Amino acid sequence: MRLQAALAVGSDPAPGLVDALVERCGVEPDFFVRDMLTWALTRLPPEATLPRLRQELRSGSPGARGQALHTLSKIGDGSAWPWITRELLRDADDEVARTAWRAAVVLVPQDGRSGLADELLSQLGRGEREVRLSLSRALIDLGDAAVPALERAAAGPDRAVSAHAHATELLRRNPAAGFDAAVEEARRLAALGAERAAALARADTGTGGAAESAGC
Template structure:
């Protein structure tokens, strides 16, 4: 059997994905993405689940976006049920980059509230990209249940997701947690409300405003 040069290059690139060198794996992912051969989809997705290097993972995602959504989306959706947190997270990240709203039904409440913070953050980002018309309010309600969760980066990710849904959707779901009993949730909700009203303010500034409001009360919100 005669193997064409292009096929031989792709086979070599796929083998490179298993190299111990991150730079070799990066070049291999670039080569596979450049070839845009749909037969590579399984190998790319499998590598996403175990790849330790952020830059290589990003290149793997790029390679997957080069393939037809009809090929990648069903397989990425299957990954969302994986027991491996990285597999779920990377599949969600890639779905957000593909942007095919046929994947929306797979963005479940379980993923949006996943115990693994990286999975949850990836789910929030994917959800705001994929949410269909009429679904934003329901999504915002689920996101609001995660207020106060995690450290700064996690809270920033959640705030950005809520902001992306727009003021008309975000403000109503923030009212209850802004007045709730948990100070951590209340502070995050107030900071997010500040960002909704002024997206250019910056998260750090919004948090400081939230702290001030919590100390001084409603009068500080009006200033």
């Protein structure tokens, strides 16, 4: 019944129902109903929906924030880009953060893509597989603008961040390989790098010891 109701509202859109639709989006437990509610909101004039969705981004409910972000990404109005704040991109709730990353990539203007890549860089290494995959996809969707940020992260000292950056770059170059394969390859490369660094350190120590024995 709720699905049919959302379908009916979207089929005959009425701006006066914006508040009811947005409020229901924030508490609706069924994915398909939420998706239909979002569709109904996209059928309404942006001047009616955008201000209400902006309010919802400040909600104390993670579900409400996440669904508002999702709806903004579906509407695709670039005027909402400034509302995708650092706080939302770093939201403590993984699902909200993932949705914010997707929405940001959709809404960011061309001249803001490098800055967004730098901000997303701060989230590398976060969470479990699905969270990391979402971040990798967001960075890949930014195209060439993300490459310098990924290169810096891959060369950094944090092994989790470096591995995630390597995996993202590998996936960007070869999407058919899959995320899990890219992660394994990134770990292999990191292990080889660590072994090489250790071998060089041992060689330097050995040289130093020989020099000391020779009285140098």
